[in-house]
Amino acid sequence: MSSMSVNGVLICVGSELLRGKINTHTATLARRLQPLGITLAREESIPDDQVALTAAIRRGLAQYPLVIVTGGLGPTFDDLSREAAAEASGRPLIRSAALLRGLKAKFHKARYRAMPPMNARQADVMRGAEILPNGFGTAPGQWLEWSPGKILILLPGPPRELKPMLDIVLARLRRVFKTRPRVERHLHFVGIPESRADQKIRPLIRRYSRTPGVQVDFTILAHLGLVDFDIFVEADRARHATRMADTIVKAIQQRLCRYFYGLGERHTLERAVGDALLAARATVSVAESCTGGLLSAQLTELPGSSVYFLGGVVAYSNRMKETQLEVPAELLARHGAVSAPVARAMAQGIRARVDSTYGIGITGIAGPGGGTKDKPVGLVFIALATPQRTRVQKFLFTGARDVVRARAVTAALDLLRQDFRPHR
Amino acid sequence: MSSMSVNGVLICVGSELLRGKINTHTATLARRLQPLGITLAREESIPDDQVALTAAIRRGLAQYPLVIVTGGLGPTFDDLSREAAAEASGRPLIRSAALLRGLKAKFHKARYRAMPPMNARQADVMRGAEILPNGFGTAPGQWLEWSPGKILILLPGPPRELKPMLDIVLARLRRVFKTRPRVERHLHFVGIPESRADQKIRPLIRRYSRTPGVQVDFTILAHLGLVDFDIFVEADRARHATRMADTIVKAIQQRLCRYFYGLGERHTLERAVGDALLAARATVSVAESCTGGLLSAQLTELPGSSVYFLGGVVAYSNRMKETQLEVPAELLARHGAVSAPVARAMAQGIRARVDSTYGIGITGIAGPGGGTKDKPVGLVFIALATPQRTRVQKFLFTGARDVVRARAVTAALDLLRQDFRPHR
Numbered sequence: 001m002s003s004m005s006v007n008g009v010l011i012c013v014g015s016e017l018l019r020g021k022i023n024t025h026t027a028t029l030a031r032r033l034q035p036l037g038i039t040l041a042r043e044e045s046i047p048d049d050q051v052a053l054t055a056a057i058r059r060g061l062a063q064y065p066l067v068i069v070t071g072g073l074g075p076t077f078d079d080l081s082r083e084a085a086a087e088a089s090g091r092p093l094i095r096s097a098a099l100l101r102g103l104k105a106k107f108h109k110a111r112y113r114a115m116p117p118m119n120a121r122q123a124d125v126m127r128g129a130e131i132l133p134n135g136f137g138t139a140p141g142q143w144l145e146w147s148p149g150k151i152l153i154l155l156p157g158p159p160r161e162l163k164p165m166l167d168i169v170l171a172r173l174r175r176v177f178k179t180r181p182r183v184e185r186h187l188h189f190v191g192i193p194e195s196r197a198d199q200k201i202r203p204l205i206r207r208y209s210r211t212p213g214v215q216v217d218f219t220i221l222a223h224l225g226l227v228d229f230d231i232f233v234e235a236d237r238a239r240h241a242t243r244m245a246d247t248i249v250k251a252i253q254q255r256l257c258r259y260f261y262g263l264g265e266r267h268t269l270e271r272a273v274g275d276a277l278l279a280a281r282a283t284v285s286v287a288e289s290c291t292g293g294l295l296s297a298q299l300t301e302l303p304g305s306s307v308y309f310l311g312g313v314v315a316y317s318n319r320m321k322e323t324q325l326e327v328p329a330e331l332l333a334r335h336g337a338v339s340a341p342v343a344r345a346m347a348q349g350i351r352a353r354v355d356s357t358y359g360i361g362i363t364g365i366a367g368p369g370g371g372t373k374d375k376p377v378g379l380v381f382i383a384l385a386t387p388q389r390t391r392v393q394k395f396l397f398t399g400a401r402d403v404v405r406a407r408a409v410t411a412a413l414d415l416l417r418q419d420f421r422p423h424r
Numbered sequence: 425m426s427s428m429s430v431n432g433v434l435i436c437v438g439s440e441l442l443r444g445k446i447n448t449h450t451a452t453l454a455r456r457l458q459p460l461g462i463t464l465a466r467e468e469s470i471p472d473d474q475v476a477l478t479a480a481i482r483r484g485l486a487q488y489p490l491v492i493v494t495g496g497l498g499p500t501f502d503d504l505s506r507e508a509a510a511e512a513s514g515r516p517l518i519r520s521a522a523l524l525r526g527l528k529a530k531f532h533k534a535r536y537r538a539m540p541p542m543n544a545r546q547a548d549v550m551r552g553a554e555i556l557p558n559g560f561g562t563a564p565g566q567w568l569e570w571s572p573g574k575i576l577i578l579l580p581g582p583p584r585e586l587k588p589m590l591d592i593v594l595a596r597l598r599r600v601f602k603t604r605p606r607v608e609r610h611l612h613f614v615g616i617p618e619s620r621a622d623q624k625i626r627p628l629i630r631r632y633s634r635t636p637g638v639q640v641d642f643t644i645l646a647h648l649g650l651v652d653f654d655i656f657v658e659a660d661r662a663r664h665a666t667r668m669a670d671t672i673v674k675a676i677q678q679r680l681c682r683y684f685y686g687l688g689e690r691h692t693l694e695r696a697v698g699d700a701l702l703a704a705r706a707t708v709s710v711a712e713s714c715t716g717g718l719l720s721a722q723l724t725e726l727p728g729s730s731v732y733f734l735g736g737v738v739a740y741s742n743r744m745k746e747t748q749l750e751v752p753a754e755l756l757a758r759h760g761a762v763s764a765p766v767a768r769a770m771a772q773g774i775r776a777r778v779d780s781t782y783g784i785g786i787t788g789i790a791g792p793g794g795g796t797k798d799k800p801v802g803l804v805f806i807a808l809a810t811p812q813r814t815r816v817q818k819f820l821f822t823g824a825r826d827v828v829r830a831r832a833v834t835a836a837l838d839l840l841r842q843d844f845r846p847h848r
């Protein structure tokens with residue numbers, strides 16, 4: 001009945017992580033640990049410094065039942081994880097004869113030369129620790145049950161060595177920490193500001209959080225016009241957690257149905273649009289000005305998009321708008337390139353040329369230059385031509401050039417998505 | 425003569441960082457702080473948990489002269505950096521009337537609606553802290569000189585808000601921590617593998633590192649066909665550092681001139697190409713298949729690109745290749761869409777249609793499906809049509825769909841860049 005989920009600390013070792021190299025281990029481990037009900041309570045990146053590393057491991061062991069250390073298991077002088085872990089745990093290093101033999105054999109077999117003396121350090125193991133074999137490198141991992149239910153794990157840094165070892169580590173962790181069943185759901189929204197989504201969802205979640213025996217946790221994340229909402233439900237039984245998660249998802253969907261475009265961790269707006277087009281056996285083509293090909297690029301990010309995406313024209317100049325999209329010169333002269341009539345003509349032009357179900361036209365001012373008082377930077381017209389009619393929407397986006405462009409692409413995808421929604 | 429470098433702690437706030445989102449702030453900040461002689465001694469990722477966050481900030485303040493906190497400055501309930509920083513520093517939050525007015529004005533101006541009451545929290549400032557204006561979002565940063573020479577900084581999480589604020593932050597840090605004069609240079613290469621660049625550059629750097637009174641440091645970072653090389657030189661006098669940095673740059677340029685495309689932290693391959701086109705008063709148009717608009721999007725990323733970029737066609741279907749680019753149907757039938765002759769016809773077709781100096785054609789198989797034994801996934805043909813002739817290059821890229829697409833775009837830009845190099 002206790003709702004304790006297990007918390008762990010991840011310590012990533014390597015000076016390069018503090019000098020510009022991007023850390024991907026944290027994301028990898030977080031994603032693999034989550035389904036086991038193990039949450040990372042903290043991640044620390046520590047340079048190749050034995051004092052700092054020992055302190056970090058010691059702090060982790062004092063606070064949490066699980067400490068994972070990645071990196072610092074190589075053979076060189078700046079690989080110090082073994083020494084630091086031994087010091088922090090009070091378990092001295094013992095050189096394993098079996099490991100040493102294995103290391104020498106690996107060198108003999110794979111590299112056709114004798115093992116450098118320095119590499120013998122890779123056979124040093126904390127007293128009482130078990131060895132985690134490394135199939136893709138010379139650095140074995142270590143698993144130490146420091147005290148009952150308190151685990152210290154050392155893993156190699158290179159992703160191609162670490163990733164294959166995770167299966168063994170996770171199976172062991174599952175046996176040690178008999179965690180409560182946990183279910184997660186990922187919801188995606190478009191066209192609603194983060195704060196407003198939060199206002200609408202928060203009281204709803206709070207209500208469900210009161211159910212006894214169930215723990216509901218969630219995060220909200222906004223990015224360039226998109227809002228991601230993640231829910232985590234823990235209960236004594238898997239089906240309770242699943243039922244509660246589904247109830248919450250349904251309630252949120254109803255509350256924000258206009259803005260909801262899908263479920264699932266890797267779901268994207270272009271996938272939602274692609275799925276809708278596929279289901280309707282419809283096709284789309286696009287005519288872009290200020291977004292310069294970004295909408296086409298996003299629509300073709302998915303494999304198989306060639307079924308519904310027929311093609312696009314990037315008409316940066318007025319001349320291209322006339323020759324490739326048959327936008328009348330008179331329209332350009334009268335209203336200017338950034339105008340509702342031109343967006344409309346672009347959408348209709350590409351649709352007719354390519355003979356697609358839908359045509360999208362985008363024209364705007366991405367900035368930073370080119371704005372006027374009447375037509376400021378951020379002004380974008382987006383048109384959707386359907387077999388029935390053409391809709392044009394006007395937007396005024398704030399932000400830098402790349403933000404205006406990204407938001408225009410999102411808005412265009414959203415316009416198309418809305419055409420597939422009922423009750424319009 | 426003392427070369428004491430300053431150590432700082434970076435605290436990245438956000439549960440998403442412990443649930444699978446990749447942290448890029450650490451790399452960004454590490455790279456920007458390095459030239460100032462400020463080294464990150466630790467990075468911690470902390471979830472949206474006020475207790476944990478307060479403890480992390482407190483620990484940082486006790487250990488190091490600089491603590492930077494990113495994220496957790498949004499308006500929602502799980503944005504807790506302001507509260508945690510106030511608690512850890514013992515400086516209570518005071519709601520700034522000026523900030524509140526500014527926030528309301530931003531909402532009024534940009535979003536045409538009233539500010540949600542929740543957002544008022546973004547006007548809360550630690551007593552004694554200075555406000556760091558945020559030009560791209562509603563969350564201002566904060567700068568607190570907690571005690572003499574001890575700095576606590578709060579910055580917003582979204583990279584597009586954080587990055588522009590760094591200039592101000594770095595200038596202030598430079599004033600507070602008077603480190604040795606330090607000069608940095610950023611070199612960019614394309615078309616050479618990281619390991620080969622490293623092999624060629626390392627001995628060169630080692631030679632210069634032996635100069636007394638001068639410290640040379642460097643990092644090398646490869647990403648999707650591009651290699652970035654950063655050099656940091658520290659000396660007692662600025663002009664010594666500058667002279668040494670320029671000497672090293674010149675030596676490296678000579679060694680790798682074929683692959684070198686520019687200097688400067690924010691230099692990009694599309695900028696190198698754009699500058700070359702501008703200088704030559706030349707224009708370019710592109711015809712894309714597998715890259716689906718990505719090359720157009722990249723060429724138009726820069727403001728002012730409309731001077732040299734005339735437009736593009738994304739011809740995903742054979743039909744579009746025939747109707748929009750005048751690729752002969754017979755060519756498509758005989759050689760297949762992914763072939764050197766079709767790439768050539770696409771480049772020539774778009775060049776003729778748009779009447780540009782250069783035309784680029786790309787056709788390939790981005791995968792994961794669609795590959796055959798003869799034409800595997802990753803096979804890409806890129807053609808460059810110039811006023812004199814048309815060159816076609818064949819590539820076989822490895823990696824996932826997005827990697828193949830990105831590498832094809834880089835290779836296309838490189839092909840165009842090479843046309844501007846002397847002695848070909």
